[in-house]
Amino acid sequence: GLAFDEPEWIDLAARAFRFVEENMIRDGRLHHAWREGKLQHLAMAADLAFMADAALALHEATFAPRYLDAAQSFIGQLDSHYADATNGGYFFTADDAPGLIIRTRTVYDDAIPSANGVLPGILTRLAFLTGDHSYLAKADSIIRAFAGELQRNIFPLGSYIESFETRLRPIQIVLAGDTGEIEPLRRAIYALALPNRIVSHLPKNASLPQSHPAFGKGKVDGKPTAYVCVGETCSLPVTTPEQLNEELRMMRRQH
Structure with missing residues (x-):
């Protein structure tokens, strides 16, 4: 919408964001799926990362403070329920998601970008927009946690590399x-x-x-x-x- 001077596109994005806020958050937690009024499954880490990214995009488009608050709320959910305190980065699923045998964490992009790939860039933007540099420490922790993957297989790391560029030279x-x-x-x-x-x-x-x-x-x-x-x-x-x-x-x- 900003790039092509199409304000209607920004309005559509805001409507989609508002729908998620009003229909897919229960008890302060984002969920993964909604259909015909039925809400299912706690969010995956990528869901929260993408919603934080969407909030920052809408903040840039509108300068409305509420979107900055929303981005921080989604990151707060990640920190509370998805963070790997031992190795850094974030698990794919929440710590209270039912029926889990094992919790995985990865930085590889597949059909969609990886949460750990996009989050360093999101956290960097949040840090400079809010003045809260604790977000930079979180971004750096993710970058360090997966730095070794660059030597193993660079091809699925597009999001991680782009985020690293944002962290290094915003x-x-x-x-x-x-x-x-x-x-x-x-x-x-x-x-x-x-x-x-x-x-x-x-x-x-x-x-x-x-x-x-x-x-x-x-x-x-x-x-x-x-x-x-x-x-x-x-x-x-x-x-x-x-x-x-x-x-x-x-x-x-x-x-």
Whole structure:
């Protein structure tokens, strides 16, 4: 929806997300399947990872805080019921799922991406959006837990490698200004492929987490302003879509 300027697609995504929230969560736990009003089976780890990812995508599309809260809730369920405290990463099934003989954990993608493959990237984005760097420690734990798999078989590790790229070199983009006035700058972001981007909105009277490299920055000369940050370094403020596009292209070449 953002990339192709199709707001109806974003609305459809929000409706699908709301359906899951209203129909597939019982007693604070996401479930795996719903049909004709019947809810079955506790969620698999991938279900929670994908819902957290969807929440972050909707937060980026709408800047609505509730989606950031939802993403943290799904990660909280993973931490409470799926985490492998001994070896790192997350098990495929919950610790209280019925009828289990053994609980498996893997980083290999198959018909769908692996939860342990996508989660380091999700956790990295959560860390920078919330300022809670405990999420980075969790991302690093997953990366370390499965690092040896790179030497064994790299082919099913696409999600893991992409997540590692996001953890290693996230490109943080801050848009300062009211929602309507930042739209030209925002569209410039989605003219490029930047899978490791993390987009933050800084409206009037708001502030970024103190740990953010753009903390304390804002609009320049009353104009909507963007900052592009890698590591602890941010670009000079840019106020036109053309400047932002060029800055992002330069960052992509360098990183």
